[in-house]
Amino acid sequence: MATFRSRIFPVAVLAGVLLPASALAAGEGELDTTGVMLQSATGASDWLITLPFVIPLIGAALALALRGRIGFQSWVALVSMGLATIAAVAAFAKVLADGPQVMAVGNWLPPFGILIAVDALGALFVLITTLVGLVGLGYARADTDEGSVQYGFFTFYQLMIAGVCGAFSTGDIFNLYVWFEVFLLSSFGLIVMGSTAIQLDGGVKYGLLNLVATTVFLIAVGLLYGLTGTLNMADIGQVLAARPSGPLLTVCALFVLAFAMKAAVFPLHFWLPASYHTPAVIVSALFAGLLTKVGIYSLMRVVVMLFGAEFDHFSALLIVLGTATGVLGALGALAQADLRRMAAFLVVSGIGAMIVGIGFGTVAGLTGTIVYAVHSIIAMTALFVLVGTMEGATGVRTLNDGGGLYTAFPFAAALGLGVILAVAGLPPFSGFWPKFLLVDAAFQRGDALAVLGAAGVLLTAVITTIVLGRAWVLTVLRPAGDVTPPAAASGDEMSGKMGTLALLVMLLLGLGLFPSLVIPAAEVGAEGLLDPVLYTQRVLSVQ
């Protein structure tokens, strides 16, 4: 009886409050919502841009509901990621043909409600994210043990992809914070899955520092709301353009701090090499590919697009920090014997070039950054997948363990060469084009800082080539050392891993041979960032 009473009590209280209130509301008659809410239902085609994150969310819920059925989990993920990728391709095509697409959630018109707004930049990033998420499933299926699946590996996997896609799609700055938390929480789940000592250690540092970065972002959002009175990004852009600077510089600095920490820019990058080598390989691969790029994307979307005038104050700082990040990251990689840690430092070094491009603040520079980010999402995922495949095939974890991949798995070795050429930025793989675009952008700018940035990008590429060339010679070409390979990997497992690796290398090669698949879209995205007239107009004319 007591339990019944304790259950019925809150219900009674709620009913006591809500029923009179709703009765009052009903007595008032229909409220006039013209100009505040959409008067008709949202068109079915408007939903397209939400599908890349709605489908993985549904997939994650389904995977959680079916958590007892281990065999189903990866299939649920495969279907949901496949559908999300198809939706992302369709959304990308629509945005390219038609300009920015907008969807008013809950029928609330901008600037009142949360808005999903996807322009060329967002659509491109969403497409690459779903593609990498889909391809990564091959490795995840082969490498994830039953225990992890039971603890919801594929739920977290899909939630993280949904969170990243959501962050790339939203047009509301507080909603951006919420998507940050969605993928942050799922990444917490992924990084400690397995609960070994090394993962707990890495998880503590990853968790705390990312939480602080996200909270700093929230502070900036709160202060920006206090100054502008709106959370809709297009609306904020308009209000800021009509307002004298003043405290905005402080808010802008907070945004730069938060996103630079997320993107692992020197000197805020220390959490990344401390944690990225600890989780399962495919988790590291997705973190390396996707999570830092969300920081880069937000830096472009919020700081470049919204704070035009204030951003100029940070231009020089970003070029210098980007150069430092690139060179120091590459030098850090040179000092590592552990292959996963080496790969983590290379993630940091790649961020440097993207930050330099943002620092240039021109269409050419931002185009370079966007193309670099697209390349980097695929290449960094591929690099971790390569390290993991090698570990599974030959047992080699560090440069001191001997080699033997070439003798044991010549095909994997060939794929590895592709990844290495792509990460080092050598043609015919995709790493070459963004570096070319960035150096070209530096020539167009032509001042001393631009020269510094271009020199940083090129020096980073040279050191990266040395790092990876050495790793190639020591772990692939060198005959096997005295490390015993792990208990005979089954054919299925190896083919799953190599399948993911092969698809990623094909993507890298495809983008290297046909850069026109990405560069025009990136250019449209960059122009939209510096002059968001069309975006603003599309957002504010929803009705």
Add this chain to the structure above:
Amino acid sequence: MEVVMCAVVALFYAASIYLMLSRHMIRILLGVSIFGNAVNLTIFTAGRLTEAAPPVLSALTGAEPANPLPQALILTAIVISFSIFAFLLVLGMRAYQTLGTDNVHRMRTAEANSPMPPPMGY
């Protein structure tokens, strides 16, 4: 009123940053918790402090309503920061049990103090 709130928020930030700079996990976590509350108060103050009727219900009585948006934002932020705090608390506990220390300077499993250098020759 805003001035008082600003002072309170500043105090919260100061205390939380002081605690987060500590090397002991539990103090860092307390700092994180206060940090989250400081942000909530920041948003609350940024939404302007007014003497007004509760939102939604005030539409029925005709009184000037308070700004409901900061309240909605804070509610979201509280839920998120609480769940993350709960996760980090458990993580800190497990890390303490497994690694045998709550001093983050002594947590050197993932990053050894003197790692093996890479080979110097072929």
